[in-house]
Amino acid sequence: MRDVLQVSALRTHFFTHAGVVKAVDGVDFTVRKGEVMGLVGESGSGKSITGFSILGLIDPPGRIVDGSIRFNGAEIANAPEPALQKLRGNRIAMIFQDPMMTLNPVLRIDTQMIEAIQAHESVPRQTAWERSRDALGLVGIPSPEERLRAYPHQLSGGMRQRVAIATAFLNRPDLIIADEPTTALDVTIQAQIIHEAQKLTRQTGTAMIWITHDLAVVAGLADHISVMYAGRIVEQGATDDVIDRPLHPYTVGLLGSVPSANKRGQRLYQIEGMTPNMLAMPKGCAFAPRCRAATPDCQTAPPITEVDGRRLRCHYPQVQGAAP
Amino acid sequence: MTVFIIRRLMQALLVVFLMSVIVFFGVNVIGDPVHMLVSPDADQADIEATIRRLGLDRPIWEQYLLFVSGAAQGNLGNSFIFGEPALKLILHHMPATLELAFSALFLAVAVGVPLGLYAGLYPDSLLSKGIMAGSILGFSLPTFWVGLMLIMLFAVELGWLPSTGRGDTGHILGIETSLATRDGLSHVLLPAMNLALLKISLAIRLTRAGVREAMGQDYVKYARAKGLSTRRIVFVHVLKNIMIPVVTVMGLEFGSLIGFSVVTESIFAWPGMGKLLIDAILQLDRPVVVAYLMIIVLFFVLINLIVDILYSILDPRVRLRDQGA
Amino acid sequence: MSDTIAPETSTPATKVETPFRRFASEFFESRIATVALCLLGLIIVLAVLAPWITPQNPYDLAQVDVMDGRLPPGSEAFAGYTMWLGSDGSGRDLYSAILYGLRISLSVGVASGIIALTIGMAIGLLAAYAGGRTENIIMRVVDLQLSFPAALVALMLVAIMGKGVDKIILALVVAQWAYYARTVRGTALVERNKEYVEAAQCLGLSRLRVVFRHILPNCLAPLIVVGTVQTAHAISLEATLSFLGVGLPQTEPSLGVLIANGFEYMLSGRYWISVFPGLALLLTVVSINLVGDQLRDVLNPRLKK
Numbered sequence: 001m002r003d004v005l006q007v008s009a010l011r012t013h014f015f016t017h018a019g020v021v022k023a024v025d026g027v028d029f030t031v032r033k034g035e036v037m038g039l040v041g042e043s044g045s046g047k048s049i050t051g052f053s054i055l056g057l058i059d060p061p062g063r064i065v066d067g068s069i070r071f072n073g074a075e076i077a078n079a080p081e082p083a084l085q086k087l088r089g090n091r092i093a094m095i096f097q098d099p100m101m102t103l104n105p106v107l108r109i110d111t112q113m114i115e116a117i118q119a120h121e122s123v124p125r126q127t128a129w130e131r132s133r134d135a136l137g138l139v140g141i142p143s144p145e146e147r148l149r150a151y152p153h154q155l156s157g158g159m160r161q162r163v164a165i166a167t168a169f170l171n172r173p174d175l176i177i178a179d180e181p182t183t184a185l186d187v188t189i190q191a192q193i194i195h196e197a198q199k200l201t202r203q204t205g206t207a208m209i210w211i212t213h214d215l216a217v218v219a220g221l222a223d224h225i226s227v228m229y230a231g232r233i234v235e236q237g238a239t240d241d242v243i244d245r246p247l248h249p250y251t252v253g254l255l256g257s258v259p260s261a262n263k264r265g266q267r268l269y270q271i272e273g274m275t276p277n278m279l280a281m282p283k284g285c286a287f288a289p290r291c292r293a294a295t296p297d298c299q300t301a302p303p304i305t306e307v308d309g310r311r312l313r314c315h316y317p318q319v320q321g322a323a324p
Numbered sequence: 325m326t327v328f329i330i331r332r333l334m335q336a337l338l339v340v341f342l343m344s345v346i347v348f349f350g351v352n353v354i355g356d357p358v359h360m361l362v363s364p365d366a367d368q369a370d371i372e373a374t375i376r377r378l379g380l381d382r383p384i385w386e387q388y389l390l391f392v393s394g395a396a397q398g399n400l401g402n403s404f405i406f407g408e409p410a411l412k413l414i415l416h417h418m419p420a421t422l423e424l425a426f427s428a429l430f431l432a433v434a435v436g437v438p439l440g441l442y443a444g445l446y447p448d449s450l451l452s453k454g455i456m457a458g459s460i461l462g463f464s465l466p467t468f469w470v471g472l473m474l475i476m477l478f479a480v481e482l483g484w485l486p487s488t489g490r491g492d493t494g495h496i497l498g499i500e501t502s503l504a505t506r507d508g509l510s511h512v513l514l515p516a517m518n519l520a521l522l523k524i525s526l527a528i529r530l531t532r533a534g535v536r537e538a539m540g541q542d543y544v545k546y547a548r549a550k551g552l553s554t555r556r557i558v559f560v561h562v563l564k565n566i567m568i569p570v571v572t573v574m575g576l577e578f579g580s581l582i583g584f585s586v587v588t589e590s591i592f593a594w595p596g597m598g599k600l601l602i603d604a605i606l607q608l609d610r611p612v613v614v615a616y617l618m619i620i621v622l623f624f625v626l627i628n629l630i631v632d633i634l635y636s637i638l639d640p641r642v643r644l645r646d647q648g649a
Numbered sequence: 650m651s652d653t654i655a656p657e658t659s660t661p662a663t664k665v666e667t668p669f670r671r672f673a674s675e676f677f678e679s680r681i682a683t684v685a686l687c688l689l690g691l692i693i694v695l696a697v698l699a700p701w702i703t704p705q706n707p708y709d710l711a712q713v714d715v716m717d718g719r720l721p722p723g724s725e726a727f728a729g730y731t732m733w734l735g736s737d738g739s740g741r742d743l744y745s746a747i748l749y750g751l752r753i754s755l756s757v758g759v760a761s762g763i764i765a766l767t768i769g770m771a772i773g774l775l776a777a778y779a780g781g782r783t784e785n786i787i788m789r790v791v792d793l794q795l796s797f798p799a800a801l802v803a804l805m806l807v808a809i810m811g812k813g814v815d816k817i818i819l820a821l822v823v824a825q826w827a828y829y830a831r832t833v834r835g836t837a838l839v840e841r842n843k844e845y846v847e848a849a850q851c852l853g854l855s856r857l858r859v860v861f862r863h864i865l866p867n868c869l870a871p872l873i874v875v876g877t878v879q880t881a882h883a884i885s886l887e888a889t890l891s892f893l894g895v896g897l898p899q900t901e902p903s904l905g906v907l908i909a910n911g912f913e914y915m916l917s918g919r920y921w922i923s924v925f926p927g928l929a930l931l932l933t934v935v936s937i938n939l940v941g942d943q944l945r946d947v948l949n950p951r952l953k954k
Contacts, residue, residue: 055549089551096549101542106564115560116550167550339793350809464938466885468892469927472912476920487916583801590893591912605808605895613808620801628796 003070004174004207005031005054010067010077012046012053021278023049023062025231028311029224031175034205036198038218038239040254041228044275047211050228051177053077054209055094056084072174090120093168097180099160103152109163110148116167135166139196158189162196169200176201179211194221215254219243227251230276230286237310247310247317249291285315293318332632336625343621344395348388351610351617391614400618401611403604410615414597420490421596423501424588425581427516428523433574435520436527437567443528444535445558455528462525467584471518471591478514485514488593515592519585523577530573534566579627583620675947682943685936692933696751703745708902722921735921737910743921746907747929753903754930757814758884761821765883766876768822769829770868776830777837778860788834791827799824803886807895814901817890821883832875836868870948877941881934888930904930 012024024046031037041047053064054071056079069077076087088094096102104112113132114125123131129148136144139162152160161181168176178197182190198221201208212218218225218239225242227235227250235248246252256269273290276282282289288298293316302315375381379390394401400411443452479487490502491511502508538544539562547557586598593599597616604612677683700706722735722743734743776787794802806820840846840863849859890896891905892912899906904926911922 057545057548085551085553087551088549094546094549096542096546098542102546104543104547104561104565106568107561111560115552115556119551119553119556164546347805347809350806460938460942461935464881464885464935465931466889466934468889469908469931472908472915472923472927476915476924480916480918480920580798580801583798583804586804587800587889587893601804601808602893602895617805617808620805624797 002033003030004033004035004072005209006068006070007050007054008068008070010050010053010069011065012049012058012062013065014062016061019279022231022281023278024053026067027228027231027233029226029233029236031207031209031224033174033207034201035224036201036208036210036218036222038215038222038225039209039211039228040213040215040218040225042213042275044278045228046231047228048179051094051179051209051211054177055088055092056081057088086120089116089173090171091173092175092177093171093173095161095164095168095176095178095181098184099157099164100152100184102164103160105152107151108148109150109152109155113148113163113167113170116170120171131170132166135170136163138169138200139163139166140192141166158185158193161185161189161193165193165197165200169204169206172204173206176206176208177211178208180213181210182217183212183214190217197221215243227254230278230281232286232313233311234287234313235310236312237308241308241310247307247312248287248314249293249316249318250287252318285313329633332629336629339625340618340621344392344618345388347614347617347621348391349384351614352384352387395618400615403609403612405604405607405609405612410611411619413600413612414615414619417595417597417600419500420502420594421582421585421589421598423503424512424515424519424585424594424596425578427503427512428519428581428585429574429578431516431520432523432527432577433571436524437531437570439524440528440531441535441558441563444532444539447532447536456532459525459528462521462528465521467518467522467587468591470521471515471588474514474518475591486511487514490595515588515594518591519581519588522584523574523581526577527570527574530570531566534569535562538562538565576627576631579624582623672947676943679943679946682939685939685943688932689936689940692751692929692936693755695748696755699745699748699752703742703748705742705745707741707746707749721919722925734925737907737922738914743907743925746902747904747926750902750904750907750926751929751933753897753901754884754887754905754933757818757821757887757897757903758880761818761825761883761887762876762880764818765822765825765879766829766872769826770833770872772826773830773833773837773868774860774865776834777841777864778856784834787830791830791834794827795831799828799882800886800889803890804895807890812895812898814897817887817896820890821886824886825879825883828875828879829872832871833868836871837864840864840867874941874945874948877937877944881937881941884937885930885934904933 007030008028010024010027011022014021014023027046027050029037029039039047039050049058049062052058054069054076056076058064064077067077068075071087071092076084103109110129110132113135114128117123117128117131118125133144133148136147141147141159141162147155147159147163152163155163161184164181168178181197182193185193194217197208197210200206210218210222215225222239225235225237225239226233227242227248229250235242235246235251242251243255246255250271253269253271257271271290276286276289284299284301285291285294288294291298295316297315302313305312305314305317307317372381379387382390391401398411399409402408403410403413406413439455443455446452475487478485489511490508492505492507493500493502494505494508495501496503502512544557544561547561552561582598585594585596586601588594589596589598590602597619600612601616603609604616676686695702720736722733725731734747736742737746772787772791776784803820803824806823807816810816810820837860846859846863849863850856854862887896887903888905888908891903892909894909897903897906902910907926908923908930911919911924911926914922
């Protein structure tokens with residue numbers, strides 16, 4: 001399958017008064033056509049910034065300082081604004097976390113969907129309106145004509161997120177970046193939204209980056225998983241491999257802290273300590289201070305190792321996914 | 325809701341009543357207009373005749389009752405100076421004042437909003453800093469002083485614009501106004517600018533704060549992620565969000581424009597009710613002063629009443645309940 | 650794992666940082682505010698020292714010569730000194746007149762500010778102390794008054810009362826007390842809901858004590874900020890009323906009166922009679938406002954803490 005997106009050695013830093021925050025510090029991954037890539041990490045690990053970097057939506061004091069982002073073969077890191085504007089919402093669409101905040105409260109749904117089409121194509125309003133209506137139908141919104149006339153506050157959270165998904169698919173993009181799109185929703189709605197998104201990517205062959213802090217969400221959705229910690233990807237691989245045989249102690253911890261039926265009665269695992277202060281990163285492996293397997297070797301940065309098509313950043317991979 | 329409106333209405337009436345007492349007694353206890361009106365060589369009989377004619381010989385509470393019963397019928401007494409009904413005089417001067425206030429309001433929005441928009445979008449640019457410094461000055465400078473400077477610069481030094489009076493008037497929709505003729509417009513410009521200055525500063529600050537808040541919102545980032553042009557984001561997504569509060573506040577300021585027009589009208593010899601008031605105060609023309617003050621009180625009470633009712637209709641809690649659905 | 654966390658506990662204390670010193674250093678961070686404060690200091694000194702640093706007492710008729718009337722800046726007076734700022738219609742040296750005018754303007758503004766602050770603070774504290782119905786009624790009156798612009802309230806009062814220093818001060822006080830009352834009550838409302846007030850009440854401290862020992866000190870910072878801005882406002886308001894001829898009489902020539910006197914000469918190009926007093930007024934008001942702005946910026950974060 002064709003590579004839609006290749007990110008390599010991406011670094012996005014924020015130059016604040018207090019110092020340089022290396023929010024994204026050397027990230028590599030590839031997303032192929034029709035594939036879903038799960039980008040997993042705690043809040044503050046840099047996963048959302050990675051998504052915004054791809055779209056060129058990093059505002060000062062932040063900027064992409066190094067690395068390359070190739071989209072359909074063309075370099076788009078630090079591309080000129082007009083070029084990026086043509087890509088955004090057209091070839092690369094984005095779905096945000098909180099549907100309460102992302103739709104403009106004073107504009108009707110139809111305005112906000114039609115403008116997304118007309119920003120990239122000169123089509124008559126009527127055509128754009130019909131496409132919007134059909135898109136709403138596709139994501140399972142009943143009586144779409146009526147919803148198009150509504151203002152955002154007249155719709156429920158789940159409904160709004162469906163509108164956002166429909167909007168993302170409007171221009172048949174090659175890639176959709178979904179930034180925790182289900183976090184703000186009820187669990188039942190969450191499952192429906194994931195189902196709709198999965199269905200649409202299968203139908204359209206659109207690639208997707210699904211950003212989340214919840215491994216359970218991507219386990220059933222993604223083809224590949226990249227686990228991020230403190231601005232770096234610490235483990236990468238096919239979903240089943242990563243879930244069944246996590247190698248990095250951090251992934252092991254994350255998996256251990258997910259409650260599940262077959263661990264009933266056991267104590268849930270907890271990763272000790274807190275995410276590191278981005279202004280004062282530990283030397284070497286950023287996870288070392290919280291890691292049970294850490295030794296003095298971890299004071300040096302672990303090299304990236306590749307095993308069976310999996311990439312890893314650790315001195316002491318956990319063999320056979322033994323629960324710590 | 326109805327109960328609320330009736331209660332607010334009663335309060336408004338109470339305020340008007342209290343103010344009428346304060347204004348009437350205040351004005352009539354202090355100052356003696358007889359000496360102003362009777363020529364110095366008039367004899368005692370002339371003076372007494374004048375006092376009787378003006379009703380000044382009756383007890384003060386009786387004068388007040390007469391005033392109230394008259395006021396209820398729209399009769400606020402006759403001007404000592406002009407001999408005409410005070411209310412008629414004020415109503416006669418009101419259009420000029422309203423015209424000035426509306427022009428100033430228009431200028432405030434037309435000048436303040438674009439400048440505020442710019443300052444909000446490019447907060448670090450030199451021009452924005454200049455705009456904000458200007459708005460601080462606009463808040464600090466006394467209106468009358470700015471008026472003087474405007475006259476000195478545009479009327480005296482440059483000779484571009486006239487500095488006194490209303491100029492030629494024409495008719496728009498049957499209303500006599502200076503806005504209908506070129507000459508009239510040139511006369512309106514300086515006083516309207518003067519009156520608008522404070523409100524321009526206010527509009528700049530409101531707009532800038534609104535823009536800066538809106539630009540940080542998720543819906544702007546989302547709009548950018550949709551590939552919209554900056555122009556569409558600013559003029560549709562941002563502007564539409566901030567215009568509601570800006571227009572509301574500016575509308576509320578209309579009352580204060582009427583109040584401040586007293587200063588501007590005096591400087592530019594604008595024949596509105598503000599100038600009428602100052603002349604009346606200086607000539608101790610009590611009925612006109614009382615009538616003006618009562619009209620202004622009524623005006624403000626009315627504005628506040630309308631705002632109160634509007635706010636209760638737009639109560640955020642009602643909207644929140646809607647959103648939770 | 651606790652050994653991995655080693656917080657730094659010792660910071661060398663080289664100099665004692667008193668609250669005042671920290672406040673001062675934060676205040677002087679802004680260059681504009683520093684300049685404004687210096688300017689304001691200079692203006693106050695000039696006003697206070699006016700009788701000793703002016704060539705003429707402009708209101709001692711024996712020292713004023715009508716022959717000196719309407720001289721442009723830099724002219725030489727009959728008595729021999731130079732009138733750097735020119736003279737007004739009746740031959741007064743403008744430099745002297747402005748400094749004497751500043752005295753009047755500043756005194757009226759500051760006096761009305763202090764009186765309004767005292768009354769407003771007392772009423773605001775009363776509202777906070779009494780609570781319930783009393784508080785409700787007081788705040789109704791405050792809200793009602795604040796719905797009218799202060800300038801209009803003052804204008805209405807002078808329209809009723811007429812001219813005079815006492816009357817202007819009274820008008821300014823009535824026009825402004827409500828701002829102070831609202832400030833005090835607003836702060837009291839915030840403070841009243843904080844734990845330490847509850848704690849104080851639990852300790853059985855009297856309400857009076859809570860108001861004076863706990864609420865009042867917390868109101869001081871916002872009161873200072875409101876006080877500076879309102880004083881500037883009072884000065885400018887007095888000038889406006891005097892300019893309109895309904896403020897101070899000719900016998901108490903504040904800056905506003907001086908500007909009004911020069912107004913008639915302005916159209917004939919004799920700008921200096923109005924412009925120089927106007928500039929003095931401007932510098933005073935703007936510098937107070939800038940100082941007030943900076944005070945607000947410096948004092949506010951501490952309120953949130």
